[in-house]
Amino acid sequence: MAGTVLIVDDVAFVRQTLAEIFTRAGYQVLGFAEDGQKAVEMYFKLRPAVVTMDVVMPTLSGIEATRRIIKADKEANIIIVSALGQENLVMEAINAGARDYVTKPFKAEDILKTANRITGFSKEKGHGSSSQSTPRAAQGGGS
Amino acid sequence: MSSTLIELLPENFDFYHLGPVQALSEATPFVNPDEETKGTDLQGIGYSLQGDVQAAVLLLIPAGLDTSVYSELGNIIASQFADGLAKDSGCDVLVSPPRIMAKAALERLIRGSDLMAKKTYHFLDNGNVVQIEVQILYAPNTLNHD
Numbered sequence: 441m442a443g444t445v446l447i448v449d450d451v452a453f454v455r456q457t458l459a460e461i462f463t464r465a466g467y468q469v470l471g472f473a474e475d476g477q478k479a480v481e482m483y484f485k486l487r488p489a490v491v492t493m494d495v496v497m498p499t500l501s502g503i504e505a506t507r508r509i510i511k512a513d514k515e516a517n518i519i520i521v522s523a524l525g526q527e528n529l530v531m532e533a534i535n536a537g538a539r540d541y542v543t544k545p546f547k548a549e550d551i552l553k554t555a556n557r558i559t560g561f562s563k564e565k566g567h568g569s570s571s572q573s574t575p576r577a578a579q580g581g582g583s
Numbered sequence: 584m585s586s587t588l589i590e591l592l593p594e595n596f597d598f599y600h601l602g603p604v605q606a607l608s609e610a611t612p613f614v615n616p617d618e619e620t621k622g623t624d625l626q627g628i629g630y631s632l633q634g635d636v637q638a639a640v641l642l643l644i645p646a647g648l649d650t651s652v653y654s655e656l657g658n659i660i661a662s663q664f665a666d667g668l669a670k671d672s673g674c675d676v677l678v679s680p681p682r683i684m685a686k687a688a689l690e691r692l693i694r695g696s697d698l699m700a701k702k703t704y705h706f707l708d709n710g711n712v713v714q715i716e717v718q719i720l721y722a723p724n725t726l727n728h729d
Contacts, residue, residue: 450680451651451654451655451658451681452651453649453651453652453654453655454655457599457600496658496677496678496679496680497680498680522662523658523659523661523662523663523678524662524665524666524677524678525662525666526665526666526669526670526675526676528669528675529675529677544655544658544659544662545596545597545598545599545659546599548600
């Protein structure tokens with residue numbers, strides 16, 4: 441469903457910050473995950489239009505979670521959001537299938553610009569460019 | 584070596600919508616560990632550095648603060664430090680998830696590790712100035728010995 445997001449980060453403050461940013465921008469936050477393993481489970485349960493994925497997390501890293509999601513769904517839109525900015529890590533994330541990489545601390549406009557570009561979502565239009573998008577009035581309440 | 588490590592710690596940066604984090608002074612290469620926690624109510628948040636380096640980053644803050652906020656603040660400092668180390672060494676350096684440490688564990692860690700560098704920051708938290716001390720420690724395995 442267009443304009444929906446799954447937020448993945450092991451730190452509650454970051455999850456809350458991202459939720460506020462996306463909600464103000466007209467997105468619907470479908471859920472949260474605190475580690476990579478839960479991220480994979482939640483992705484296939486919720487099927488968000490976009491995922492923000494931290495890298496350093498317990499249980500399973502964000503890059504490995506990305507790899508597993510993309511393996512099963514090549515159309516998944518995953519944005520890596522990490523405080524680490526080493527070139528090898530960025531390349532590893534992109535090679536794993538991430539659409540983009542945003543470094544922390546991010547500005548709200550930067551993360552939104554990235555998400556909007558990847559999904560084609562627009563608050564004014566209320567839908568993305570996906571063929572599966574529906575007008576805002578017809579969208580369900582999500583889970 | 585210590586002055587080089589100090590240079591890898593970030594200076595001032597904007598911490599999301601909460602405002603700036605400001606570096607106060609040059610790091611002190613050595614501090615008596617017994618003075619660190621005596622008479623103060625501190626808590627620590629530790630990050631192991633993983634890769635070809637053997638070190639840990641420790642964030643010392645007053646007890647009672649929101650550890651989620653400071654876990655992320657420390658994550659940014661530790662990660663920028665790791666990025667700097669990676670650039671200098673040509674090797675990947677990763678940072679572990681944050682580990683919240685109670686005072687007793689903190690004292691054990693500080694006493695059991697070699698302090699390589701230290702930097703102090705100020706952050707305005709709900710109108711109060713919070714002093715944050717960041718220490719770079721050698722012997723990172725002590726983060727697992729609680």
